[in-house]
Structure formats: C-alpha cells, structure tokens
Amino acid sequence: MTMNPLHHALLSAQPDEAPFLSTLDGETISYGALRAKVARTAAALAAQGVKPGDRVLCQIAKAPEGLILYLATVFAGGVFVPLNTGYTPAEIDYFLDDAAPALLILDASTQAARGVAQARNVPLASPSDLTETSLAPLPPCPRKPDDLAAILYTSGTTGRSKGAMLTHENLISNARALQAEWHYQPSDTLIHALPIFHTHGLFVATNITLAAGADMIFLPAFDLGDIAAALPRATTMMGVPTFYTRMLGDDRFERAAMAHMRLVISGSAPLLAETHAAFQARTGHAILERYGMTETNMITSNPYAGARKAGTVGKPLAGVSLRLARPDDQGIGAIEVTGPNVTPGYWRNPEKTAETFAPDGWFITGDLGQIDADGYLSIVGREKDLVISGGFNIYPKEIETLIDALPGVLESAVFGIPHPDLGEAVAAAIVLRPGATADAEAILAALAPNLARFKTPRSLHFLPELPRNTMGKVQKNELRRNFTGAS
Known part of the structure; x- marks a missing residue:
C-alpha cells in the first residue's frame, strides 16, 4: 500500500486555484496553498518525532491552523486527537495518560495544560511552530484504510471519557455518503460556525467540503452578526438547534435574505418540531435534520429531495444498516447500526468495546428509536434515560x-x-x-x-x-x- 487514503480522498484532486477557506477578516486559503501547508506541517510534525501511528493531541482555539494540523497529522501517518478547549489541566492529565501522545499542541488560550504535559514529559508545540515552517514538504505517509486517523474522546457523561477510534475508511466512507446524499458540489460555500474538536465541525463539515472540492467561510464561533455577514456568499449552513432558535429571534434572517441558500442542516442535538416549522415559515427553508454519533459518524439523514419530516432524522445513509433491537409493543427499540462508518472500538478499552457491540458485530448506539411507515427514524431518547x-x-x-x-x-x-x-x-x-x-x-x-x-x-x-x-x-x-x- 503506497497511498494515504484520507489524503487521496480529500486533498488530491482539486485545482490549485480553487478556494478552500476564507475568513471575515480577509484571510483566504486555496486548495493549492492548503496542500502545501499540510505537506510542510507534516514535515514539521515528523521533525518533532511524530511517527506513523503516534497520537497528536491538540487543544487550541478555533482557527484555520486547526484544520491544517488535523490533515497534516493524518498526512504524516499519525492519529489526530482534538481536545475540547474547555478541558481543565486535570482532565488533560487523564487524556495524556490514556492517549500516550507523541506531542501536545497548545496555543496562547490553552497554556494551562503546559505544566501537566511537562510533568509527564510530553513534548509540546504551538500551532505556529508547526504551520509556519520552511521545511521541505513531506510525502504522504502510506496507510491502510483500517489504520487509525483520529481518536475523539466522548463527553464522559457516564464516567471517564472514552476514546472512539476512527479509521481512514470510517471518515472517507461517511464523507462520500454525505456528499452524495446532500448533493454537495464544488460550487457550494459552507458557513462553518461549529467547533472543530467535535465530529460535527471537524469531520462532517470539513470532510464533506474537501470531498466535494467546495469552500467554506470559517467563523471562530457562532455569532449572529458574523452569520449575517457571511450569509450573502454562502449556499449551505450546518449547525446545532441553538443556532436556528437564535436566528429566529433576529429579524435579519428572513425569506429574502436566505432565498439564495441551497441547504440548511441541523444535528448534534434534537431539533424541536416547533423550531423546524417556525424556521420554514420565516425563511422558506425546511431544515434537514440528520443523526450520528462520535463512534459512528453520521448514520441517517432526512432526504435532500423529498419530505423532510420534523421530529425525524430520516433514513440510513448509503452503505449503513440500522435495526431496532428488542422492540416493545409501540415499536420502540434499541438502535443498532453496522457499516464502514462504525468505529472499531474504544482506545485501550477492550471491555467497553465488547459491551458496545452486539454478538453479531452490530454497534449498540444506546439510543432508542421508532421507525414510521415511510421508513423514517425518530429518536425517542437514550436507553439510559x-x-x-x-x-x-x-x-x-x-x-x-x-x-x-x-x-x-x-x-x-x-x-x-x-x-x-x-x-x-x-x-x-x-x-x-x-x-x-x-x-x-x-x-x-x-x-x-x-x-x-x-x-x-x-x-x-x-x-x-x-x-x-x-x-x-x-x-x-x-x-x-x-x-x-x-x-
């Protein structure tokens, strides 16, 4: 195997001059510049001692450098581990112990973790150390589809966070399925206002943009003024329900202002049917709701062409299979899935991995669902709830x-x-x-x-x-x- 699958799928085909990213303050990155930055940053990671299979932990404020570091880590054969910027030094200490990284990347906003890393003798670097380098570009490191590309730690609501392992194939298959499902094209421009330490902003939003050769307007956070400023240039938007409830409270987001938009998507938390109806009445757009998890990437989606049913998350994506285990007399059962999108398990946690897979290999989501007569899935709640x-x-x-x-x-x-x-x-x-x-x-x-x-x-x-x-x-x-x- 001489190919780096993720690099080949996401970074190899776009014209050099095609735009990839712009910010409201005027920064722009073309696909040619992105490839050059990623290859040089990969060389800087290798110079820091990162080898194929090594984990690279990154806790930095949202910035374009975060995407470059993600792609460069995978380019160099490493495993990217983004950390929530809100994690405390005590929490970082746990991740350093569990992930055993070759490098921890911190910026000016996350220096509180420096002492913990130094106590554990973990090498440290800043984003500028790695992305502002004149090193010769590194060729993409050969990897296999089932090699790890990333580890995303779950939020830890039921105990210590678990590291969901994600392979090259997990990420590539999901990006391609979403690109096809949502009719994503090079002409699309995404408003990116999500964090990039989570699967929604890092993989769904970024990977689908790369897979399509589209571009994005990269915002540091969700801000109604920034969204309004970006809107005239955009064709698509991805967000969590809170984005849309706040937009409904602002008169700038009305039918005429959003008439040129092609697609508005919601995920990561349930969207109230009331919000769906109010947003459609105000803007003319039926929000497309989808369903996924850290461990599975995206599982289902309401259709691009067809009924987008409020209160449902649609049907399984191409290549993904879903079943309801142990349904009750209302047809409510435990959602289980299988497909190329599903994690191979949890990092260094074989016991939890074994618990989370059914005997026949299907992943147990922990969610409860119900499927209507048209095949649309509704999430009833968490099994533990x-x-x-x-x-x-x-x-x-x-x-x-x-x-x-x-x-x-x-x-x-x-x-x-x-x-x-x-x-x-x-x-x-x-x-x-x-x-x-x-x-x-x-x-x-x-x-x-x-x-x-x-x-x-x-x-x-x-x-x-x-x-x-x-x-x-x-x-x-x-x-x-x-x-x-x-x-």
Whole structure:
C-alpha cells in the first residue's frame, strides 16, 4: 500500500486555484496553498518525532491552523486527537495518560495544560511552530484504510471519557455518503460556525467540503452578526438547534435574505418540531435534520429531495444498516447500526468495546428509536434515560413533546430520579418563555387529559436554562444529580 487514503480522498484532486477557506477578516486559503501547508506541517510534525501511528493531541482555539494540523497529522501517518478547549489541566492529565501522545499542541488560550504535559514529559508545540515552517514538504505517509486517523474522546457523561477510534475508511466512507446524499458540489460555500474538536465541525463539515472540492467561510464561533455577514456568499449552513432558535429571534434572517441558500442542516442535538416549522415559515427553508454519533459518524439523514419530516432524522445513509433491537409493543427499540462508518472500538478499552457491540458485530448506539411507515427514524431518547417507574417503561420524549407544546413553555427535559416505592419517579425540568410565570399546577392539569397517570411528572423544576454540553445536548445526568430526592 503506497497511498494515504484520507489524503487521496480529500486533498488530491482539486485545482490549485480553487478556494478552500476564507475568513471575515480577509484571510483566504486555496486548495493549492492548503496542500502545501499540510505537506510542510507534516514535515514539521515528523521533525518533532511524530511517527506513523503516534497520537497528536491538540487543544487550541478555533482557527484555520486547526484544520491544517488535523490533515497534516493524518498526512504524516499519525492519529489526530482534538481536545475540547474547555478541558481543565486535570482532565488533560487523564487524556495524556490514556492517549500516550507523541506531542501536545497548545496555543496562547490553552497554556494551562503546559505544566501537566511537562510533568509527564510530553513534548509540546504551538500551532505556529508547526504551520509556519520552511521545511521541505513531506510525502504522504502510506496507510491502510483500517489504520487509525483520529481518536475523539466522548463527553464522559457516564464516567471517564472514552476514546472512539476512527479509521481512514470510517471518515472517507461517511464523507462520500454525505456528499452524495446532500448533493454537495464544488460550487457550494459552507458557513462553518461549529467547533472543530467535535465530529460535527471537524469531520462532517470539513470532510464533506474537501470531498466535494467546495469552500467554506470559517467563523471562530457562532455569532449572529458574523452569520449575517457571511450569509450573502454562502449556499449551505450546518449547525446545532441553538443556532436556528437564535436566528429566529433576529429579524435579519428572513425569506429574502436566505432565498439564495441551497441547504440548511441541523444535528448534534434534537431539533424541536416547533423550531423546524417556525424556521420554514420565516425563511422558506425546511431544515434537514440528520443523526450520528462520535463512534459512528453520521448514520441517517432526512432526504435532500423529498419530505423532510420534523421530529425525524430520516433514513440510513448509503452503505449503513440500522435495526431496532428488542422492540416493545409501540415499536420502540434499541438502535443498532453496522457499516464502514462504525468505529472499531474504544482506545485501550477492550471491555467497553465488547459491551458496545452486539454478538453479531452490530454497534449498540444506546439510543432508542421508532421507525414510521415511510421508513423514517425518530429518536425517542437514550436507553439510559428510559424511566422505569413501578415496572412501567416511560419514554421521556413523549412527555417532553406534550410539555413543550404548552403555552409559555420554551423547552423541557424529563428524567428519572430514585423513588423508594416506585424505583424511579418521573421529574421534569422546564424553561419558560420570557414573561411567562411558573405554575406547576396548571401544567400538570394541562397534561392530565393526554398522559397516563403513571407517566405524569411527580416534580417540576423551573430553570432559567437546561444544562448542556458544548454541542447543545441536554445533560440529564446533571439534572438527575441535582434533583435526586426532590420527588
């Protein structure tokens, strides 16, 4: 094998002069410049001692250099390990121990981890040390499709973070499937406002852009002013539901301003049907919702051409198979998947790897789903979030949908807390709309005609906002911890 699969798939074909990236302050990078920067940065990594198979940890603020470091690490045969910029030195210490990297890359914003790295004798570098180099370009390191390209650490909501291993083939197959599913073309320009330490911004947004030979407007973070400034040049946008709820609160994002856009995509957290409807009414765009995980890349998508059903995440991508294990009498079952997109397992964690795969090799997502008559998947919730009260299975999503539809409610999260008699009791955290007043009795009375008594929350907790991780997912483990004993 003389080829580097990811390099060949994502960086080998585009014309030198074609644009790859631009920023609002005027920086531009063409595909020719990108290839040159990646090859020289790969040489700098090799000069730092990075060898094929070595892990390169990177904790830096979002910048174009982050994408160059990702591609250069894989180009050099290494394994890229991006770290959330919010991780503390104590958390970095765990990752250094677990990943055993050959190099840790820090910038001015993440220097707090320097002492931890020095204590462990891990070599350090800054982005400029590696990307601003005059070294001769390094040829792409030969790798096989099943060689590792990246490790992404999960958010660790149920214990220590696990390193999901992702191969060249995992990433390439998913980029190609998404490119075909979403009709991505060289003429597309993406608004990139996502973080790049997560699969959504690093792999979905970046790899599909590269695979298509398209370009992106690279924003440091989500900012309504920046989005509005980038919008006239864009054809596509990817975001989390929070992006779209905030855009709905800004008069600049209306039908005329977005008439030229081709595609608007949401993922990483559930999109409320109400948000889907409101956004379509305001802009004329039906948001395309898709479903994936760190360990599997993207699994399903609503169609580009065809009905984009609010509250569903569509059908499996080409090459991906999905099944519902142990369905109940409502057709709700545990979502399991197989395909070239699925991780081979967790880094240095064979026990957790074994737990996460069914005996026949299908990956157990931990999500619960239901498939409608048209084959569209709806995510009912996490299997670990299933509430079992008095022997009854209770699906939080059903209750959340009813609460969210009530006047004055912005959003809710339903979860289980220990109960001495029932095993678990249903609890709900509720965020009200501005100006609405908290009235627990009125909410419970409104739920009563549509909800069996055993499903009715025994406690309501009114919060200014729901606890979320950096990708917008509600942290129900935090709610359980905070409100245990409140039933």
